[in-house]
Amino acid sequence: MDLVFASVLRRQITNAFSGTEGFANLSAQTLPFALSVVLFLALLSIGSVLGYLWIALGYLVFLYLLKTDQLEIVTHREPVDELVSADH
Secondary structure, three states: OHHHHHHHHHHHHHHHHHOHHHHHOOOOOHHHHHHHHHHHHHHHHHHHHHHHHHHHHHHHHHHHHHHOOOOOOOOOOOOOOOOOOOOO
16 A cells, blocks of 8 residues: 555656646646655654754763863762651
8 A cells, every 4th residue: 555655656756746737637736745645754763863963962062061061060978867666
């Protein structure tokens, strides 16, 4: 089914971009649908790459702030009172 859909879509897009006679065979909804699928797939792959870039940029900013002493990681320990039951 996927192969049939892909071949029909490829044929419709080829007909649409081949000339004026290709537009006569095209239904009114095929070209916007095909272009929206192509745009979605392009944005999906761009978004996944940009996600990795944002993570890397955030990590580099974090390391920069640590190296310039604008950010500090500290541990704070306070004495803890132990609760002892009357049985012990």
